[in-house]
Amino acid sequence: MASEERSAKAERMFALMDRFLKNDPISLQNDILDHVEYTMARSRFSFDDFEAYQALSHSVRDRLIERWHDTQIYFKRKDPKRIYFLSLEFLMGRSLSNSVINLGIRDQYAEALSQLGFEFEVLAEQEGDAALGNGGLARLSACQMDSLATLDYPAWGYGLRYQYGLFRQVIMDGFQHEQPDYWLNFGNPWEIERIHLTYPVKFYGSVEDETLNGEIYKVWIPGEMVEAVAYDNLIPGYGTRNTITLRLWAAKPSDQYDMESYNTGDYINAVVSRQKAESISSVLYPDDRSYQGKELRLKQQYFFVSASVQDIIRRFKDAHSNFDEFPEKVALQLNDTHPSLAIVEVMRILVDEEHLDWNKAWHIVCQIFSFTTHTVIAEGLEKIPVDLLGSLLPRHLQIMYEINFNFVEELKKKIGLDYNRLSRMSIVEEGAVKSIRSANLSIVCSHTVNGVSRAHLELIKANVFKDFYELWPQKFQYKTNGVTQRRWIVVSNPSLSSLISKWLGTEAWVRDVELLTGLREYAANPDLQLEWKMVRKVNKMRLAEYIEAMSGLKVSLDAMFDVQIKRIHEYKRQLLNILGIIHRYDCIKNMEKSDRRKVVPRVCIIGGKAAPGYEIAKKIIKLWHAVAEKINNDSDVGDLLKLVFIPDYNVSVAELVIPGADLSQHISTAGNEASGTGSMKFLMNGCLLLATEDGSTVEIIEEIGVDNMFLFGARVHDVPVLREKGVDLKVNLQFARVVRMVRDGYFGFKDYFKSLCDTVEVGKDFYLLGSDFGGYLEAQAAADKTFVDQEKWTRMSILSTAGSGRFSSDRTIEDYAKTWGIEPCRCPF
Numbered sequence: 001m002a003s004e005e006r007s008a009k010a011e012r013m014f015a016l017m018d019r020f021l022k023n024d025p026i027s028l029q030n031d032i033l034d035h036v037e038y039t040m041a042r043s044r045f046s047f048d049d050f051e052a053y054q055a056l057s058h059s060v061r062d063r064l065i066e067r068w069h070d071t072q073i074y075f076k077r078k079d080p081k082r083i084y085f086l087s088l089e090f091l092m093g094r095s096l097s098n099s100v101i102n103l104g105i106r107d108q109y110a111e112a113l114s115q116l117g118f119e120f121e122v123l124a125e126q127e128g129d130a131a132l133g134n135g136g137l138a139r140l141s142a143c144q145m146d147s148l149a150t151l152d153y154p155a156w157g158y159g160l161r162y163q164y165g166l167f168r169q170v171i172m173d174g175f176q177h178e179q180p181d182y183w184l185n186f187g188n189p190w191e192i193e194r195i196h197l198t199y200p201v202k203f204y205g206s207v208e209d210e211t212l213n214g215e216i217y218k219v220w221i222p223g224e225m226v227e228a229v230a231y232d233n234l235i236p237g238y239g240t241r242n243t244i245t246l247r248l249w250a251a252k253p254s255d256q257y258d259m260e261s262y263n264t265g266d267y268i269n270a271v272v273s274r275q276k277a278e279s280i281s282s283v284l285y286p287d288d289r290s291y292q293g294k295e296l297r298l299k300q301q302y303f304f305v306s307a308s309v310q311d312i313i314r315r316f317k318d319a320h321s322n323f324d325e326f327p328e329k330v331a332l333q334l335n336d337t338h339p340s341l342a343i344v345e346v347m348r349i350l351v352d353e354e355h356l357d358w359n360k361a362w363h364i365v366c367q368i369f370s371f372t373t374h375t376v377i378a379e380g381l382e383k384i385p386v387d388l389l390g391s392l393l394p395r396h397l398q399i400m401y402e403i404n405f406n407f408v409e410e411l412k413k414k415i416g417l418d419y420n421r422l423s424r425m426s427i428v429e430e431g432a433v434k435s436i437r438s439a440n441l442s443i444v445c446s447h448t449v450n451g452v453s454r455a456h457l458e459l460i461k462a463n464v465f466k467d468f469y470e471l472w473p474q475k476f477q478y479k480t481n482g483v484t485q486r487r488w489i490v491v492s493n494p495s496l497s498s499l500i501s502k503w504l505g506t507e508a509w510v511r512d513v514e515l516l517t518g519l520r521e522y523a524a525n526p527d528l529q530l531e532w533k534m535v536r537k538v539n540k541m542r543l544a545e546y547i548e549a550m551s552g553l554k555v556s557l558d559a560m561f562d563v564q565i566k567r568i569h570e571y572k573r574q575l576l577n578i579l580g581i582i583h584r585y586d587c588i589k590n591m592e593k594s595d596r597r598k599v600v601p602r603v604c605i606i607g608g609k610a611a612p613g614y615e616i617a618k619k620i621i622k623l624w625h626a627v628a629e630k631i632n633n634d635s636d637v638g639d640l641l642k643l644v645f646i647p648d649y650n651v652s653v654a655e656l657v658i659p660g661a662d663l664s665q666h667i668s669t670a671g672n673e674a675s676g677t678g679s680m681k682f683l684m685n686g687c688l689l690l691a692t693e694d695g696s697t698v699e700i701i702e703e704i705g706v707d708n709m710f711l712f713g714a715r716v717h718d719v720p721v722l723r724e725k726g727v728d729l730k731v732n733l734q735f736a737r738v739v740r741m742v743r744d745g746y747f748g749f750k751d752y753f754k755s756l757c758d759t760v761e762v763g764k765d766f767y768l769l770g771s772d773f774g775g776y777l778e779a780q781a782a783a784d785k786t787f788v789d790q791e792k793w794t795r796m797s798i799l800s801t802a803g804s805g806r807f808s809s810d811r812t813i814e815d816y817a818k819t820w821g822i823e824p825c826r827c828p829f
């Protein structure tokens, strides 16, 4: 084709395309109906709510794609330094409401739909959660993506597209059962499959020497190869055109590789073994604090890291030919140690494939990585057995050994031959099972090591990473976690959102959340208080309806809704909550009837999943149900105390529960929660906190003041002393009594609960339930007393929201941006 002809065609094409989709109700309706007919292949005259949701989502996706293309073209043209956020987990939840709010077209869609006879809210309920993560760490990644887009940073998220997300929790007879979450069953309108965007990922095999121009290079001859296919999820910013990419990789069999096996004649088995490739991205590991050194997990880690690094290097090479410029253009963020193989993969590519000299490659690597740890305890640190690594990734093991050798040699020069310390700091652990310490690798190779709250940084400096802190104090920083107010106020609590905007006289707080402090001056204003209470009541009503629909239980709106929702863990102390409830029940039972009028009625709500292999956590779930069965059916108690378990807790359930809570519990034993982010969501929604001084709570106290929450419990430095001392049960009669009730079978299942009761016996009570019990009851009593004074409660509630600005992920991302050395790059169209 002659070039003139080509440019004429291109011009014609651009003329046809050069318009944006319109957002008036008629255009939106046309688009939705077109998708009903042409995408869903349903008749315009007959489609149900789910099909309407899908058509609606496709029309939103079209609008996302326009902005995404513009953003990507702009980034390419400007070529800023980019941040690549590597995480094995993202808990995105639902996309529809969040997308239309960030695009600024929520009301237009609602109007368009209502004219078609649909309600936006009802269709939004059709969407399932994308649950590609376990808990806090994974939801943090999702919040940070929202902030990166909103603040116009040139950012990419990279992760794995699991076919099965976090298991569905089903409760049968009070026991947790796990069911697979095959979330892609009905298609996923929010992702874009990029069938041509693939990379080969190698495993196993051997390493050989190859001579090129007189130099010897290492060559990895793989034993297996799979293909990584990109699935792009579009993340729109709020109040900006910028729309960034979360690229998730799926494993597919490689066409190039195993043709050989087809020639052996065993056609059927060759096809079957090809299918195995897909298992790499099939399932999310459901544990969030323990490591088992499983081969599949390691394969997942390398698979996602290798594809991401290849993609990053390809993008760099599109515009640059000299790797000296790499650190000026690329920053890589490791979300915990799970992606730490990226360090070694970059080294391997630079040295073995790009043929850079080792020292030069090392110099580059040391400038691009920053690492965030989410762990507090040494047992939580990831280790990779050397045997496993050597067989799966033989070249990577060699590179790790070389990095470690150089590091240890340097270290000897600095600290001398202190063999204990050298062996503690070594990347390689010599033990019964020789292993790679992923955290040591990450610290050695990163320019910055971040904790997730100030208290967390102090802990890691004093404990798990003490040796490293003493060596490189300047590397260690903290970036207190945050959550996005777009999802956690605007999407999940629209009436509170409007109320805030009304009183602040602006919606600017949705981007500039510090403005929430403006609410402080109205905290005692009776008009605001009245409206605030109304909003909260309506949210409680929504939650009560959900509880009734789910469990048949009717709860009183006058009761205090007391909520603890998070993963079930011994250290998070859901058991303390239950024992407190048993105490409350016991008090009600033993009270004069006439005194019961003085009891503040409570609805105690709990929700959360236990890892499938975590026996004690599963017993805690069963105990909750056993206690609920007894109390909820006791006519002496009535509305004074009701227990609710919310099954299958996930992001969309949280969006419903958090706005309806009066009080929320964050009661981990001090020194165990690295940060905690649930508390921040409750705070934004004006829910009062009952908490221990752990993780980010210390900073929350600074913002809202100790008088505006209910604080109790041992502090970090008390914990070792108390563990040593144990609690005298004769002194702590109340605690002894409630534990005994469980032990004696007051709630049934005597034998089953025995091992659970054993965990809090004198001398074994590692999480200090016994010694914190008294303080816990006092804090609960203080909450009751305050609840009676609704004027005071509402003021505290307003002050909680007003003080929540610092816990926005926007602030967290601004902090990170400095470390990464990146600048906003705002798409001007």
Ligand code: B1N
Pocket (backbone or CB within 6 Å): 089, 134, 135, 136, 137, 138, 140, 285, 287, 288, 289, 290, 374, 375, 452, 481, 673, 674, 675, 676, 677, 695
């Ligand atoms: O990360 C959150 C913190 O707010 C929590 O305090 C912390 O417990 C949580 C292995 C983890 N730490 N470690 C994990 C998750 C998945 C996995 O496979 C570990 N999650 C946390 C955000 O900083």
